[in-house]
Amino acid sequence: MKDFRELETEIKKASDKFTDIESINEFRIKFLGKKGIISLEMKELASLSGDERKQNAEKLNKIKDSVLEIIASKTEELNSEELEKKLNSETLDITLSTSKSYGTIHPISQVIEEVITIFGDLDFFVAEGPEVETDYNNFTALNTSEHHPARQMHDTFYVETETDGMPNVLRTHTSPVQIRSMLKQKPPIRLIAPGKTFRCDNDQTHSPMFHQVEGLVIDQESNMSHLKGCLEIFLKTFFETDKLNMRFRPSHFPFTEPSAEVDIGYTKKGNQLIIGEGEDWLEILGCGMVHPNVLENVNINSNEYQGYAFGMGIERLAMLKYGISDLRTFFDSDLRWNKHYGFSPLNIPSIIGDLS
Amino acid sequence: MKFSYSWLTEHLKTNAHFEEIEKKLTSIGLEVEDIQDTGKAYKDFIVGQVLEEKKHPNADKLKLCKVDIGKEKVDVVCGAPNVEKGMKVVYAPVGSTIPVNQMKIKAAKIRGVESYGMMCSEYELGISNEHDGIIRLEEKETIGRPFSEIYGLNDIVIEIGITPNRQDCLGVKGIARDLASAGMGELLERKISKEKGSFKSPIKIEIQDNKICSAFAGRYFKNVKNTESPEWLKNKLKSIGLRPISALVDITNFVMYDENRPLHVYDADKINGKIIVRAANDGESFQALDEKDYHLKNGMCVIADEKKVLGLGGIMGGESTGCSTETKNVLLESALFDEINTAKTGRNLSILSDARYRFERGIDPNSTLKGIDLATQLILEICGGECSEVELAGNIKENKNEVSTSSSYISRRLGFEVSDKELISILSSLGIKTSQTGDVIKCSIPSWRQDIHGEADISEEVIRIKGYENIPTSNIRLKTKINKNILNYAQKKLMKARHFIASIEYDELVTFSFTDSKNCEVFGDINKLKIVNPISEELDILRPNLLPNLLQAIKKNKNRNFDSFSIFEIGSQYRSTSPEDQLNVACGIKSGIKTEKSWKNMQTEFDIYDVKQDLTSLIDYLMPGNKKISVSNDCPSWYHPGRSGSIKINNSVIAGYFGELHPRVANQFKIKNKTNIFELYLDELPNTEKKTTNKPVLNLSDFQIVTRDFAFVIDKKVKSEEVVTSAFKVDKELIRNVEIFDLFEDDSLGKDKKSIAIKVTLQSNEKTLAENDISEISSKIIESVEKSTSGTVRS
Secondary structure, three states: OOOOHHHHHHHHHHHOOOOOHHHHHHHHHHHHOOOOHHHHHHHHHOOOOHHHHHHHHHHHHHHHHHHHHHHHHHHHHHHHHHHHHHHHHOOOOOOOOOOOOOOEEOHHHHHHHHHHHHHHHOOOEEOOOOOEEOHHHHOHHHOOOOOOHHHHOOOOOEEEEEEOOEEEEEOOOOOHHHHHHHHHOOOOEEEEEEEEEEOOOOEOOEOOEEEEEEEEEEEOOOOHHHHHHHHHHHHHHHOOOOOOOEEEEEEEEOOEEEEEEEEEEEEEEOOEEEEOOOOEEEEEEEEEEEOHHHHHHOOOOOOOOEEEEEEEEHHHHHHHHHOOOOHHHHHOOOHHHHHHHOEOOOOOOOOOOOOO | OEEEHHHHOOOEEOOOOHHHHHHHHHHOOOEEEEEEEHHHHOOOOEEEEEEEEEEEOOEEEEEEEEEEOOOOEEEEEEOOOOOOOOOEEEEEOOOOEEOOOOEEOOOEEEOOEEEOOEEOOOOOOOOOOOOOOOOOEOOOOOOOOEHHHHOOOOOEEEEEEOOOOOHHHOOHHHHHHHHHHOOOOEEOOOOOOOOOOOOOOOOOEEEOOOOOEEEEEEEEEEOOOOOOOOHHHHHHHHHOOOOOOOHHHHHHHHHHHHHOOOOEEEEHHHOOOOEEEEEOOOOOEEEEOOOOEEEOOOOOEEEEOOOOEEEEOOOEEEOOOOOOOOOOOEEEEEEEEOHHHHHHHHHHHOOOOHHHHHHOOOOOOOHHHHHHHHHHHHHHHHHOOEEOOOEEEEOOOOOOOEEEEOHHHHHHHHOOOOOHHHHHHHHHHOOOEEEEEOOEEEEEOOOOOOOOOOHHHHHHHHHHHHOHHHOOOOOOOOOOOOOOOOOOHHHHHHHHHHHHHHHOOOEEOOOOOEEOHHHOOOOOOHHHOEEOOOOOHHHOEEOOOOHHHHHHHHHHHHHOOOOEEEEEEEEEEEOOOOOOOEEEEEEEEEEEEEEOOOOOOOOEEOOHHHHHHHHHHHHHHHOOOOOOEEEEOOOOOOEEEEEEEEEEEOOOEEEEEEEEEOHHHHHHOOOOOOEEEEEEEHHHOOOOOOOOOOOOOOOOOOOOOEEEEEEEEEEOOOOHHHHHHHHHOOOOOOEEEEEEEEEEOOHHHOOOEEEEEEEEEEOOOOOOOOHHHHHHHHHHHHHHHHHHHOOEEOO
16 A cells, blocks of 8 residues: 655645646646646556555545645635736726716696696597687687687787688687587597697797697586586696695686686795695686587587586696796797706606606 | 776675675686775875975085975975975875885985985876876865875775676676675665756767667757866776876766766767768778877778768767867767677777777667766766757667576586575576576576576576585596597607607707798798788798708807707698698707717717618607618708708608708808708608507527628719618528628729628528538629629628
8 A cells, every 4th residue: 555645745835836827737737637646646556456456546536636626726716816916907987977868858748748648547538630720610619709809819820821711820729629629529528639829929928839738528417516626636636736725716718608717826935836735826727618609519419418628828837837937938949948947758757657 | 997996885885894805806707906005005195385495506407395294394305397385295205115116215315415205296106107297286285184085096996807708897887786796785876867958959860870880879068168077086087097188088987987888978069960870981081089090991880970080989089079178069979889890990990999898898788878867967067068858869779688597407517506596596686587487497687798698608607606616526537438549649659759859869849830931941832831910020931841940949059159959849840821731740950069079089070870860760669660761862952962861661651851951051040060950750650550469470590690791892872771782682581680880982992982891690590501501692692782783892
């Protein structure tokens, strides 16, 4: 039986001298290479016999295992040292940066989408009509005859084309969409119609182009109390408040009877407008029960069907909700304004997520 | 409509507090717009008398006055030219606030001399525009008396908004009547003596056209004195912002504001023969009381005599028969003019007058003679003289409006139960007489309410008097949906486009639908887009394209120091001013700096490939799935002809354009930077609405992917896309992708040549491709590309 103590000592001595991967490799070749010390000893085993071979083989295998282990652990050790060194040299100045920017959605579009989302949840579909309208759809069908004083309050823009002998107009409100929709569809009807409207008026608080959203519900039972319920849900959801002081006041629109204007309560805290609470009133929209004459004008039997309509200014909603103080800035295309008041394109208004 | 609280209480006996009345007015539809407690505003001003007046030592135009204000005598420096010794004035003491400018009076040195308080003009007190001198009060005024008492300003003035239907509330009496109906007190009837008249009117009246004027009552007064009105009348008119003129005119104004009955007085001595009410003829003209000449048109209602036009019926009287202090004999008119004719004439001649305002909204026919009676009483009282009998031409038609309704109809409309009893009681409080047969309640509408025609109107009256706050709130959520879709395909497309474009760095703008025709000839037929009454010359047509306003926005922001623009708008542009001749377009502009020069990047500028990428990825987003997109050079004239392309989808419709703005157009808008534009005609995109929610079947190959690069030298004129498509078509199964990875132009390649390098990706669904498979397909690719581009492969 051979004593391998000498071999073990030699291995230990050699293994203390590792400096890099190369020296580990040399170590491996020295002991485990084809002509390595351990390999040669292994070959010699064949010449031994019986127990001695068995015992020597056992010992040699143990030594071989220990060499492999040394190689593995030393390699790992050296690799980590190497990596550590590399990492220490690889630093970047994280205070430097580049930026990625998104564009913005205009507040008008944002508010229209919010309004659609709220009313969509209440089963109102979105109806549309053209921005150039016939005099009939814009006025006459809406129970506003040619010389009705209400017409003069509208400051209408006229164009050179005509329909049935009357000059066409830029629609002064979104209400003609009621007429177009009722001619197309029989009750029950629930719709909203957001869009551009035009009046020949231009000062601090008037813009020749602005936006409105119209609402119309026609069925067999919808009445003033439903109108109140409808507007209450809408205004609470839109202004994202549980508290809402709301006041209905009599008013007059030729196409609704009874007609009402709706005020909401507000208070001012510093520069902030708090909507919903408070004893001061802000006018927010006009509404009423659809006038029977309007229903008859679109061939809907006014004895069988009734319903309500409402209309409100998109800019006004936007100004109150988002604290925008000047109407005219909406169309001024000042990019500083757009970037400040605009919305992220990824914020699509949602009933389950965020409205705004 | 303005009125004072004291005037209101002449018609309304009430115990209610003013605040209650204020609230009630708004709640019955007479919205309170403004309240001025003039008593408060004028409480500090008192009567003073100038005791001494001498020149200021340091200023030519200023005077030093000693003013007696009762409890003391004060020094006041005054600049008014009309100040003189002995004059009674309105004195504003130190601490008071001047109404017109809210200036607080302080004791101050004026050019070195102490001054305590101020003497006021009507302008400074906010009473009129008179600011040439300070107010000269009557000699008899007591020193120290509150000024507000003299001018009748110790009152509350209320301004309410009257909706066009409530013509009955254009007089104080009507307002009182409505308040009484709503439980705010009792309506008082004014005692009016009914003079019979002692002689027949020498001026006869003839109505030639009873459609434009159904009745005309006239009364002749002789030997009147058209003096200044008494204090009470002047103050009443002043309190609501009217300027007293002379007793006769003031009386008619008073009756108009009190009873909502417009009247007119003519100087009878200036009338030639009889009064003729007739339609005007083209070419006639007359000078109205506003001293302007009006040219009349056929059909306008005129009051004429046998020689000329005296006035426009229901709108404005004429200068020639106006009353002056010399007037001795007058004719008083109270007539019923047609609403529509009055409205048309007024609009046509652009005359706004209180009479027109009332006649076009409808006048209570029963006020015709009542107005004459009230005015007669006042004229005789103030101006003296004698009156004739009333001369009436035409017929005063009794308005006999009748409406049938039922409590069930009213309840159904309002959303809560209204009993027969409650309904009848509300109606009777409004002066509506009712009679009931079974469920049907028949209502006789009083003559002053011209706005009640049907059951719906009755429902409004009920809720108005009961109070809108009593409407309950009902749930509107439905058990079953009635609309399949909230947004249709086209609407969803617009919304998606908006969010997509904003997500690739564009800021959304909303610009006017109008624009300036001067910049638009290139974009469309501006003659078809004209607005008849534009708000300004620069906004005289509907926009034929979204670009003009966006280009202007760029120009504006350039002046605000922006040097990088990514802006877009989605909206309609117009082909003509016919309804529905509008189309939905998304238009984006990228211009200027794309990446700023930084520690990491070189500065780069936007080019047409940026907008092309944006446009094609937008189309991809809006129309997912297979489609063929091809580009060609046929762009509209606002694009740079060599640097623009049109995008065709599936070889059928042109859906949009991209490219550089034509230098000539850029120049017109004074834009110097290259402006890269895309336009997408959203209505033109083929409908690719999903028919199934399933995605197409996915076939994945596990065999090896191989890529091969090729480079070809081709003519510069040949589109590089040709290289890609001719390579692709060699084997649609094996060739998975073809991409251009290099473009190289150099004279060494030959004149007008370029080199295009492509990378072809190959993969089979059945096997790993062997070298000979690959070289076989490679030579086919070379052959195909060389053939279709007339180029040669570079080796």
